[in-house]
Amino acid sequence: MHSRTTRVLFVLAVVAVAAFVLFELPPRRARERAERDASRLFAFDATAVDGVRVRRGGEEVVFVRREAGWDMLIPVADRAETSAVASLIQALHDAPIERNLGPEDDDERFGLRAPAAVVWVAAGRDTVARLEIGRYTPDRAFVYARRPDGDIVLAPTNLHRVATLAVDEYRSRRVVAFDRATVRSFQLRNPAGTSRWTRFGPTAWLATVAGDTITGDSTAVEAVLRTLRGLRVTRLLAPPDTAGTLDHAEVVVTVDNTPPLPTITVRFRCAPAGSCRARCDGETRVSEIADGIGALMTAGFDDLRDRRLLRFAPERAGRIEISTPDTSAVLVRAGDAWGLPNPALGTLERVRMSDFVHALESLRWSRVIEPASGGANPPRPNLVLVIYARDGSVLDEVRGVVQGDPPVFIGKSRCSGLVTETDVSGLDAVIASLRRLRR
Numbered sequence: 382m383h384s385r386t387t388r389v390l391f392v393l394a395v396v397a398v399a400a401f402v403l404f405e406l407p408p409r410r411a412r413e414r415a416e417r418d419a420s421r422l423f424a425f426d427a428t429a430v431d432g433v434r435v436r437r438g439g440e441e442v443v444f445v446r447r448e449a450g451w452d453m454l455i456p457v458a459d460r461a462e463t464s465a466v467a468s469l470i471q472a473l474h475d476a477p478i479e480r481n482l483g484p485e486d487d488d489e490r491f492g493l494r495a496p497a498a499v500v501w502v503a504a505g506r507d508t509v510a511r512l513e514i515g516r517y518t519p520d521r522a523f524v525y526a527r528r529p530d531g532d533i534v535l536a537p538t539n540l541h542r543v544a545t546l547a548v549d550e551y552r553s554r555r556v557v558a559f560d561r562a563t564v565r566s567f568q569l570r571n572p573a574g575t576s577r578w579t580r581f582g583p584t585a586w587l588a589t590v591a592g593d594t595i596t597g598d599s600t601a602v603e604a605v606l607r608t609l610r611g612l613r614v615t616r617l618l619a620p621p622d623t624a625g626t627l628d629h630a631e632v633v634v635t636v637d638n639t640p641p642l643p644t645i646t647v648r649f650r651c652a653p654a655g656s657c658r659a660r661c662d663g664e665t666r667v668s669e670i671a672d673g674i675g676a677l678m679t680a681g682f683d684d685l686r687d688r689r690l691l692r693f694a695p696e697r698a699g700r701i702e703i704s705t706p707d708t709s710a711v712l713v714r715a716g717d718a719w720g721l722p723n724p725a726l727g728t729l730e731r732v733r734m735s736d737f738v739h740a741l742e743s744l745r746w747s748r749v750i751e752p753a754s755g756g757a758n759p760p761r762p763n764l765v766l767v768i769y770a771r772d773g774s775v776l777d778e779v780r781g782v783v784q785g786d787p788p789v790f791i792g793k794s795r796c797s798g799l800v801t802e803t804d805v806s807g808l809d810a811v812i813a814s815l816r817r818l819r820r
Contacts, residue, residue: 422476422536425509430470432503435544442551453551459666460553469543473502473510479523479535491525491533492516498544514541549617556612556659556668557647563638569605571632573681578602596687608676609634616669627660632677649674683749690744690803691768691777692796699771703815705764710815729818737814746801750791764790
C-alpha cells in the first residue's frame, strides 16, 4: 500500500502543476507573444488584407482582392498572380526586426532618399502596414527599411525581392482561370470541326448531333478542360505586338460556367513553328504559349465521343461469348467467380479473368464507317463478341469481319448501331488474354 506521505506528495504535485497552468503559464505566454510581436515589423491579420500598393521610383503597382482572387489595377488591368501577391503580404507579415537603428537622418546612406520600393497594405479602409525599403547592407545579409514611426531597421532581404519583381511577374501566368467542377458545358471549334459537350452528372458528358444524343468519352472530354486550365503563359505581349494577332483564331473554346460565374471564351492562333498566342474575350492581354495546345488543336468530335466497341458494366456481366476464325469460348459467372459452362471444370483464375474483361472494356473503334441512322450490316461476320447480363439479357454485342491489308476489324455494335473500323491490335490483346485463361 502507498504510504500517507506518498499520497500527500502526489496531491501537492498535482496542486503545483495546476497552479502553474492557471497562474504562471498564461502570463508567460503573453510575455512571449509580446516579445515576438515586438520583434516583428508589423502585426496584422494577413487574411483580412484586401488591397496592396507598391511604388518603385516612378512606377506604381496596385492590387485588389476579388472573390476569385487578386486583380491588378495599375499599371494594367489584369488578373494578378495570386502567389506573387500572397508572397509579398506574407513577407511583410512574417518579417522580423533583425536590428533597430532608430530614427536616423542619413537617408542617402540607407538608400531611403529614393527607396527601392514603398509598400502599403490595406484591410478595409485601414492601412495596416507601410514600409519603405532601401538598399542592401554592405554584407547583403539584410536590407535597410523605414517603419511608419520613422525608425530604420534591418529587415530580411526577401522583402526587397518580392517588392521589386517585374510587373509581368505579378500578372497571372494562367492563360485562363476557371474551376473544372463549375463547368456546365463547353464548345470547341478547331480545324477538326466544332462540337459542344454538356455535363450530365459528375463525370458524364453528352453532345447532340442531328437530334441524336451522343455520349462523350469522359477521359477525352475532361482532357480538353485539363489542357485549357493547365496552359501557362511564357510571355505577355506588349500592346504594339497584339494588334490583329487573334483576328482569325484557329481554335476557339467557350466555357459555360454555373451561374453566377461568367462564360469564358478563349481564342488561339498558332504559328507554323509552334508557338501559340491566346486571348480571353473581355481581356486586353495577349499571352504567348511556348508549347503546342495539344488536344485543343486536334480533338474532333469522333475523338471526344464514347468510342467503346462494347458498352457494358463489368459488375453486371453474367455470360461472355466470343467466336473468331480460330477460337471460340463461352464464359459464365456464378456469384463473383467466372468459369466454363461445365461446373466440373472449376473456376477461372480471378486475376487473369479480370485482365480479360479489362481487355474487352478497352476496345476502341478508330473511325465510323456508317452512322447509326442508316448503317448497313458489315459482311458476314467471322468475329462475334456478346456480353450478357446475369438475367440473360444482352448488354451489348458486336459482329464483324477482319479484312484488308493491313488488317482492320469492321464491325457493327448493338448499343450504338454504328458500323466502325477498329485496329486489330486491341482484338489481338483480347484473344491473347482469352488463351491465358486456359493455361
